[in-house]
Amino acid sequence: MTKNLRVKSSEYIDETNRISFKFNGKTYHGFKGDTLASALLANNVHLVGRSFKYHRPRGIMTSGSEEPNAIVQLNPGTNRTEPNVRATEIEIYEGLEASSQNCWPSVEFDIGGINNFLSPFFPAGFYYKTFMWPPSFWKKYEFFIRHSAGLGKSPTSSDPDIYDHRNIHCDVLVIGAGISGILAAKNAAKNNFKTMLVDEKNELGGTTIFENNEFNKIDNKTPSEWLKKEIEELKHIKNLEIKTRTSVAAYHQYNYLLARENLTDHLETKDKTNKIRQRLLKIRAKKVILATGALERPLIFNNNDRPGIMLSSAVKKYSEFYGVACGNKNIFFTNNDSAYESALSLYNKGINVEAIIDVREQSESKIVKKVKEAGIKVYWSHTIVDTAGYKRLNSVSIMKLSNDGTSVTGSKISISCDCLGVAGGWTPAVHLYTQSGSKLKFDEEKQIFLPNQNTSEQISVGSCGGDFKIDEIIKNLNQKLKDTLNIDETDLDSIKVEIDQENSKRNIWLLPSDKPLGKTKPFVDYQNDATAKDIKLALREGFRSIEHVKRYTTTGMGTDQGKLGNMHALGIIADTAGVKMGELGTTTFRPPYTPLTFGTIVGRNVGKFFDIFRRTPMNDWHVENKAEFENVGQWKRAWYYPINGETMHQAVQRESKAARESAGILDASTLGKIDIQGSDASEFLNRVYTNAWSKLAVGKCRYGLMLNEDGMIYDDGVTTRLGENHYIMTTTTGGAANVLGKLEDYLQTEWPELDVYLTSVTDHYATASLCGPNSKKILKKIIPDLDLTDENFPHMSFKEANIGSIQCRIMRISFTGEHSYEINVQASYGKDLWKKCIDAGQEFNITPYGTETMHLLRAEKGFIIVGQDTDGTMTPIDLQMDWIVSKKKYDFIGKRSLYRSDTMREDRKQLVGLITEDPNVVLEEGAQIVSELNQSPVEMLGHVTSSYFSPNLNKSIALAVVRGGKHMMGKQLFVPMENKNINVTVANPVFYDEKNERLNA
Amino acid sequence: MFLINCPYCGERDQQEFKAGGEAHIERPKQPTELSDDEWAEYLFMRKNIKGIQFERWNHAHGCRKWFNMVRDTSNDEIKAIYKMGEKPPSQ
Structure with a gap:
């Protein structure tokens, strides 16, 4: 089978640089400049994969990013493995390994191939129809379906490569470096526009660079010769940046585009290390010139998918550009002149062309005559009705087409061959154009969709704009460039073009066979195995919208997004349903446009940079003292401080006891802090909190609850009046940014008349919270001259003081129910303050505690945590916090909503305490609560929101929200768990020190 | 991704901004006077127009200022941008 089909040296292939690579475990050789596809074809390997549904053998079809079949797993089994890569785009390098996908045990013998013979039982919608019943069986079906479906395998270890993002701003972005793109970029740059030219290939020049049709001349040279000279000139132009191996993935509104630049994919593994593999270019362009070219269409006929059946343009590119013959006995099947160029290209290189089958009645162009002169047999008005050869095409059967093109007549002729080039005309690559929001129009004469209404500053030039002949391309490009760049003359003014191209084409979307459609397999979407039959079935079953037919038949839903077959699907629908293509839409x-790697998308945002995090000024101390951390919003907060291998439970029990019995210290720096100033500051607080603020004296603190306009609790925290017109508000750690945003919103949009200024000062201060019966003694040691008597410094008040020369703000407030102080200093002194507290507290066994102990201590007191005990559906009344809602205030955010019929319902979920019958059983947070055990289905009354074992009460405690819980005090309820039912009693949520005596202890 | 001309900072990328819903819905001055239905109208009901829409935007990662935008939701064309408190441009 292996045989060298390298025909003639090509300037793009470096035959002095021989490269070995492995495909499906077997070693092959290619040359520098080859793609995996061209190197395999040179080794006469066509069979590269199996199709998705029927597991039919498939070969390389194209030479570009539109490839539906030749998708491979790259470097399988390594940490650089990548699935679903198009063999037509991979440049080979020494040591490259690739393997086929979707086949088992091998591409040569694939058990799934049985599906091909069962295919009458696999029509469109097969899975939807078959595996629906009985519903409970889905889990069993799924196991088998998942095992037999799927494309490649994703890597299992982390990606060793580096990825990057770059922002680019340019005047003109030219996409596609074919003849149009090159001329556009050159003229834009020459006229002082900062220009960028990108192309997905590694060489510039598009298809024109290997266009050697002797009947086409530009300035008396063949198009390829002429273009090489132009490309050479590009290198000396200022203002022009050229990016090859760069594929534009997305074209968003306002000329914002994303492109992927491949930097190391073509290098040997040893040269990939420590380099950026792929870079995502984020481009803002003032003007975009789309020169994305056109994709050749296949033809839809019976068994049109065998290995060896390729696009005619691909056959030509492999021969002209890569110097590879795709077969020894080539034939072409066409509806236009393109195949004749391919045939002649092969003929000129000494490759055998057996025949051309043309659905047209005739063509008079010079190139057709030349083909005939070369002795190549042309079958006019003929179509292929069947092909043969399981793993490689070996013959085609042709018959004469009827005049209307819907049936075949006469006798069948069989032609033996090993490669068939198919030419169905050209489809402008308008993918990026439509992504930008611009609209298409169907051209009935050319049977193509063309750019029609642009939404941004952009033009489509060359074949993606509908110009296929070189003279038209240059003429229209010249005019479009002048208009869009606003220039009077270009290089294009003086170009002389001679051409011989005929536009005649006979478009038949679905070619007939001598067999009825039901007995044939005319593939429309090769990757997803959708046939013309499936599309017609969908229409018969009542699907009309193109979007529905697409989803039902999966046409165009593969990784290639149906770049080849989508037009045919539309055509077949239009023909069958008797509507016009233009009305059908696309x-x-x-x-x-082509798949992106996750690496490219995330760029540098991996590992530590995946999500930013914030650390408090005391963080080093926590690390040195072996704290475990938890994430709270973006913050890393000390969670608990295990000693001598304690478990979390042991550490938290010890910390909680210490805080109540002697002294504890918590790093509270992460609480949000908003500085509020202005002559209307008090009025502002009145409007944003539920309680009244006007009468709060300077130097006093107050707890506030903030609602949303819908009456639901949004945030809470203590606010201190620092001066007549100056407050400092604290918010929850996670809510800080949102609260500031919400307050700004009201200030700027609803109450612009208020004289209030808000500044986020969260990061400006470090806060140590000292708590416990000995906290006062410790503070006294640190600040001896501050009068800490209850008369001078009572609970809920504030003092300014100095620790040495460091100024600090001290609030006597408590989230634990103990006598406690929150000491705030400038952030840079935070660690120093912390150490001073620890040192001073040594004699009292001061115990640092983390967020877990803080949560436990506040739960003992029945203090809520917004976001844990509330979830955006709880009003203050639901929390039994009626005391904090001012009845006197005329208005505040959310007030009116508290009087809506729904928020006033008595049977809303309300916050209660729960005590378990067995004091050692700790409920699970989130566990459901019921009142009946023998009922099915049972009504869920609510759920547990906070639950701990309290070391200070020596029993388990829990907070919960329960429907109508307010009136259930003392009632027995149940928490059903997987293995047992737990008996609980509804209780007051304040479990500890109900009279708040410890605050002043 | 829009290019938004912040009336305070100039043209910036959309990722610096936050959308804030429909514009020109004034918070009732006397909410307590409203019926449940009237309050619900203010609280919950928003238009969802295909075509010209007036909306609020905030330069969240910039000057933090709120402003208004007139946008055609069918093609995302920004027709006008004006400051809070300014009259919307007549169509």
């Missing part, structure tokens, strides 16, 4: 082209 399916939506969505980004990315």
